[in-house]
Amino acid sequence: MNTVVCIKQVPDTETLIKVQGAGIVTEGIKWVMNPYDEFAVEEALQQKEKMKAGAVTIVSLGPDRAIEAIRTGLAMGADTAVHINDAAFYEKADPYATAAVLAAAVKGLQYDAIFLGKQAIDDDSAQVPAMLAEMLGIPVVTMVVKFEVAPDKSKATVTREIEGGQAVVEVPLPAVFSAQKGLNEPRYASLPGIMKAKKKPVDVKTAADLGVSVDPKTVVKEMTLPPARQAGKIITGDDAAAKAKELARVLHEEVKIV
Amino acid sequence: MHGSGAEISREVFWNILGPGFPTEQVLLYVLVVIAFLLFFHGLARSGFFTRMKAITSAKGSDVERVNNPWDRFWYMVTDVFGHRKILREPYQGVFHLFIFWGFVALAITTAIVFLQADIIWPIWHVWFMEGNFYLGLSLFADVFGLVAIVGILMAMARRYFMKPKWLDEKGEDKVILWFILAILVTGFVVEALRIQATETDPASPMNPYIWFSPVGRTIAFLFSGMSMDALRDTHVVLWWTHVLGALGFIVFIAYSKLLHIIMTPVNIFLRPDTPQPPIRVMPPEMFENAETFGIHNLEEYSWKDLFDTEACMRCGRCVEVCPAFNTDKPLLPRDVIQNLRTYMENKAKFALDADGNYRIIPDEEYTGPALIGDGIEKDTIWACTTCMACVEACPAYILQFPKLIDLRRYLVMMESDFPAEVMDVFKGMENNSNPWSIGAHSRADWAKGLDVPLLSEKGEAEYLFYVGCAGAFDDLNKKVAVSLVKIFKAAGLDFAILGTEEGCCGDSAKKIGNEYVYQALAMANIETFKAYNVSKIITMCPHGYTVLKHDYKELGGSFQVFHYTEILDKLIKQGKITLKQPIENLGTITYHDSCYLGRYNKIYDQPRDILKALKSGSLVEMKSHHAKSFCCGAGGGRMWMEEDLGTRINQKRTQEAEASGAKTICTACPFCYTMISDGIKELDLSEKLQAFDIAQLVAKAAGLDQKTNKAGGEGEQEAAN
Numbered sequence: 013m014n015t016v017v018c019i020k021q022v023p024d025t026e027t028l029i030k031v032q033g034a035g036i037v038t039e040g041i042k043w044v045m046n047p048y049d050e051f052a053v054e055e056a057l058q059q060k061e062k063m064k065a066g067a068v069t070i071v072s073l074g075p076d077r078a079i080e081a082i083r084t085g086l087a088m089g090a091d092t093a094v095h096i097n098d099a100a101f102y103e104k105a106d107p108y109a110t111a112a113v114l115a116a117a118v119k120g121l122q123y124d125a126i127f128l129g130k131q132a133i134d135d136d137s138a139q140v141p142a143m144l145a146e147m148l149g150i151p152v153v154t155m156v157v158k159f160e161v162a163p164d165k166s167k168a169t170v171t172r173e174i175e176g177g178q179a180v181v182e183v184p185l186p187a188v189f190s191a192q193k194g195l196n197e198p199r200y201a202s203l204p205g206i207m208k209a210k211k212k213p214v215d216v217k218t219a220a221d222l223g224v225s226v227d228p229k230t231v232v233k234e235m236t237l238p239p240a241r242q243a244g245k246i247i248t249g250d251d252a253a254a255k256a257k258e259l260a261r262v263l264h265e266e267v268k269i270v
Numbered sequence: 271m272h273g274s275g276a277e278i279s280r281e282v283f284w285n286i287l288g289p290g291f292p293t294e295q296v297l298l299y300v301l302v303v304i305a306f307l308l309f310f311h312g313l314a315r316s317g318f319f320t321r322m323k324a325i326t327s328a329k330g331s332d333v334e335r336v337n338n339p340w341d342r343f344w345y346m347v348t349d350v351f352g353h354r355k356i357l358r359e360p361y362q363g364v365f366h367l368f369i370f371w372g373f374v375a376l377a378i379t380t381a382i383v384f385l386q387a388d389i390i391w392p393i394w395h396v397w398f399m400e401g402n403f404y405l406g407l408s409l410f411a412d413v414f415g416l417v418a419i420v421g422i423l424m425a426m427a428r429r430y431f432m433k434p435k436w437l438d439e440k441g442e443d444k445v446i447l448w449f450i451l452a453i454l455v456t457g458f459v460v461e462a463l464r465i466q467a468t469e470t471d472p473a474s475p476m477n478p479y480i481w482f483s484p485v486g487r488t489i490a491f492l493f494s495g496m497s498m499d500a501l502r503d504t505h506v507v508l509w510w511t512h513v514l515g516a517l518g519f520i521v522f523i524a525y526s527k528l529l530h531i532i533m534t535p536v537n538i539f540l541r542p543d544t545p546q547p548p549i550r551v552m553p554p555e556m557f558e559n560a561e562t563f564g565i566h567n568l569e570e571y572s573w574k575d576l577f578d579t580e581a582c583m584r585c586g587r588c589v590e591v592c593p594a595f596n597t598d599k600p601l602l603p604r605d606v607i608q609n610l611r612t613y614m615e616n617k618a619k620f621a622l623d624a625d626g627n628y629r630i631i632p633d634e635e636y637t638g639p640a641l642i643g644d645g646i647e648k649d650t651i652w653a654c655t656t657c658m659a660c661v662e663a664c665p666a667y668i669l670q671f672p673k674l675i676d677l678r679r680y681l682v683m684m685e686s687d688f689p690a691e692v693m694d695v696f697k698g699m700e701n702n703s704n705p706w707s708i709g710a711h712s713r714a715d716w717a718k719g720l721d722v723p724l725l726s727e728k729g730e731a732e733y734l735f736y737v738g739c740a741g742a743f744d745d746l747n748k749k750v751a752v753s754l755v756k757i758f759k760a761a762g763l764d765f766a767i768l769g770t771e772e773g774c775c776g777d778s779a780k781k782i783g784n785e786y787v788y789q790a791l792a793m794a795n796i797e798t799f800k801a802y803n804v805s806k807i808i809t810m811c812p813h814g815y816t817v818l819k820h821d822y823k824e825l826g827g828s829f830q831v832f833h834y835t836e837i838l839d840k841l842i843k844q845g846k847i848t849l850k851q852p853i854e855n856l857g858t859i860t861y862h863d864s865c866y867l868g869r870y871n872k873i874y875d876q877p878r879d880i881l882k883a884l885k886s887g888s889l890v891e892m893k894s895h896h897a898k899s900f901c902c903g904a905g906g907g908r909m910w911m912e913e914d915l916g917t918r919i920n921q922k923r924t925q926e927a928e929a930s931g932a933k934t935i936c937t938a939c940p941f942c943y944t945m946i947s948d949g950i951k952e953l954d955l956s957e958k959l960q961a962f963d964i965a966q967l968v969a970k971a972a973g974l975d976q977k978t979n980k981a982g983g984e985g986e987q988e989a990a991n
């Protein structure tokens with residue numbers, strides 16, 4: 013089975029984010045592959061291993077530094093990659109523009125399925141999988157937690173997470189799938205994998221190469237950080253009863269919720 | 271001998287030689303030759319030469335093994351005769367010493383008798399075995415023979431009555447002691463029969479000196495009623511029994527653990543002469559061009575690793591001290607070595623071609639059992655805390671746990687096969703340079719408001735205080751870091767920290783087997799240290815201490831590294847810190863030796879000296895301490911792994927602290943501090959036991975802790991929880 017995995021490089025969840033205007037200060041940030049995309053890469057690799065055939069292609073839109081995330085995917089075991097690197101996108105790639113350029117890049121590739129993370133943990137818009145499917149004119153199944161494909165690769169039986177439960181859907185291939193946590197346990201790239209990744213082919217493309225123009229539908233006007241969390245308070249007292257009393261007093265007088 | 275004429279002596283071969291041609295003497299020589307032939311035959315049959323082929327075909331050792339041969343030889347001699355390591359365990363040590371010296375003495379006596387009777391007398395007709403020399407020799411042999419018997423009886427008492435659970439019980443173990451006892455006892459009985467026959471007669475010139483064979487003389491009383499003929503007949507039969515037993519013993523060496531009589535001294539000669547138990551070096555270039563990392567194939571071990579398995583006599587001392595074994599985990603360091611030996615022998619058989627040559631079988635061709643999984647189980651590989659207790663205890667200087675690290679390396683770097691919990695640890699180290707995965711930007715947050723000098727601002731300082739991840743990110747241990755900077759400042763120490771420029775030391779990554787990540791972390795630190803011209807470093811964590819001091823050298827980073835206990839001890843002794851306020855409520859104090867401070871770096875006294883200088887409570891030792899200290903369970907990356915097999919190591923150690931009668935348990939390692947604090951909570955012992963890091967107590971006693979001068983005061987405890 014041939015698969016395409018679209019990934020995004022995002023700041024590490026623990027990294028210090030500083031807002032500047034409508035964006036963030038990128039200096040000093042530790043960049044990683046979007047964690048949900050790791051599930052997507054892992055699933056593509058597992059499907060390839062199961063079928064013992066096919067290739068996994070990573071596609072990513074991002075500046076020079078995005079090559080690191082691409083190499084991570086290649087180190088995990090993907091075969092080739094397309095890196096769409098165009099300054100025109102750096103500031104303005106909203107979900108629509110991203111989906112459009114990904115669609116253009118994917119069009120020339122062989123695939124039975126396209127995997128993506130259910131959302132990127134930086135802007136959390138979760139729109140690209142659906143838009144990409146729409147632009148390619150194929151079905152999409154989101155929030156996938158289990159993926160099985162028919163031996164003739166004609167269709168997939170997929171379990172997706174829904175509010176309070178799960179639903180099993182059947183979908184003809186090719187189709188787009190967005191990965192939710194629980195789909196699998198992403199692997200840790202082995203050292204030979206890391207070495208080989210350095211030599212795997214990465215096709216660098218610009219918007220012009222793909223014949224698309226940047227046409228965002230939304231514009232970020234402003235970003236703000238959430239208010240700092242206040243320090244917790246430890247309730248002291250001689251015994252449980254005294255502590256309970258103190259807790260009641262604090263809730264009543266200081267927090268004013270009781 | 272016949273006709274030597276010496277009166278104060280004895281006739282060698284009394285009652286054995288017939289008249290005329292000494293047929294019996296020749297028969298004895300023939301038997302000796304046969305015994306040695308059978309010994310070599312036994313080596314062949316027990317697979318010794320097959321194993322040796324595997325060993326000699328293996329790779330070179332990356333640690334010097336034969337440098338300074340005279341020093342090595344001398345060390346070997348003193349170790350073998352002085353039982354340096356064996357006496358670490360008093361009971362076992364003493365009985366082995368008794369058996370050993372008994373046999374050495376008897377061998378010396380036999381050699382002298384041989385020299386006299388078979389060489390000097392026939393050639394020169396000189397008889398020196400007479401008079402005082404003879405009497406001394408007789409007494410010497412008797413006393414040491416008795417000593418050997420006492421040793422054997424003590425060993426039997428251990429095997430049959432004390433029955434420690436770490437003692438191995440193979441078929442040969444049941445035979446050996448009885449065998450040796452029989453040889454010794456028949457020797458004495460033979461002597462007694464001869465004495466009864468030749469020396470009890472008051473007319474015998476030896477009669478006045480009869481007690482120079484005290485044991486033989488005493489046993490002779492049993493035979494006082496026997497006729498001369500009966501004495502002679504019994505003597506002949508027992509003499510030959512004794513001789514055959516002794517020769518049989520030589521043959522038995524080839525088939526049993528007794529081979530250690532030869533192999534262990536050789537291994538002592540070859541011992542690693544490094545300050546740390548050597549873990550195989552992986553030069554950085556390796557990551558550019560090697561195809562495989564770590565070990566999954568027998569031939570990837572060095573010859574010395576394989577030779578180690580020959581020197582192991584299954585004594586079980588490594589098992590006795592292993593924290594994994596003692597908490598019912600499937601790891602017995604002895605069995606690691608023994609399984610490796612069995613595996614080697616089986617594979618070697620497979621690898622011999624028709625001409626008996628050893629051939630290294632390519633991976634693709636090999637279909638036999640796998641080293642990892644079949645030879646040594648994965649649960650075994652992951653159970654090790656790298657506490658070094660096995661290496662420290664082994665009288666044969668075998669390196670047990672480093673062999674496991676090689677296997678971990680293969681599993682981690684080649685197969686990405688490790689306990690699932692470790693994934694986040696690696697990612698944390700890679701992305702944020704700490705195993706907790708906390709944002710690297712917050713590495714210096716603990717120091718906020720304390721006015722701690724930053725190297726980037728100060729430019730240079732005599733000491734770099736390398737805080738390490740625990741001091742920087744772990745709430746419990748941040749308090750220790752704070753105490754330390756307060757002390758350093760009060761003592762006027764010229765120091766600075768790196769703040770957010772500091773990185774993880776990499777010890778956990780290294781010991782889990784991720785040498786690749788370890789080296790990346792280490793090189794980043796080395797580069798930073800060099801950029802600031804750092805030469806002296808103080809570490810808070812013994813793990814950082816160990817890698818910075820020893821392992822960074824392999825990567826080109828040579829620094830003078832101190833653990834904070836070395837510095838505090840010095841500052842206190844120089845009077846730069848005055849511990850003016852005794853701390854209340856400490857009660858009796860016990861100190862828990864960190865493996866990486868104690869066994870790895872031999873720092874035992876400084877922490878104790880500091881605790882004594884506090885003058886705040888008397889010091890007691892736990893059941894195991896100093897070089898025999900019991901691990902807290904966190905080393906070797908175990909800090910980050912679930913402990914779901916057996917019982918918990920930290921709880922076992924906490925119970926030892928409780929049993930010592932101490933109220934306060936002190937640590938000098940952030941991992942130990944965490945593990946012991948958890949142990950106290952898990953066992954619900956907070957009423958009886960409290961844990962502190964030594965630095966906290968020093969800060970308190972020096973009046974640097976404004977809050978309270980009572981250990982375990984309210985504010986303090988709350989913050990700890």
Ligand code: SF4
Nearest residue numbers: 592654655657658660
């Ligand atoms: S290092 Fe410690 S835990 Fe590991 S095998 Fe040796 S004694 Fe056991």
Ligand code: SF4
Nearest residue numbers: 582585586588604664
């Ligand atoms: S490895 Fe050493 S300590 Fe362990 S059983 Fe063998 S000889 Fe004894």
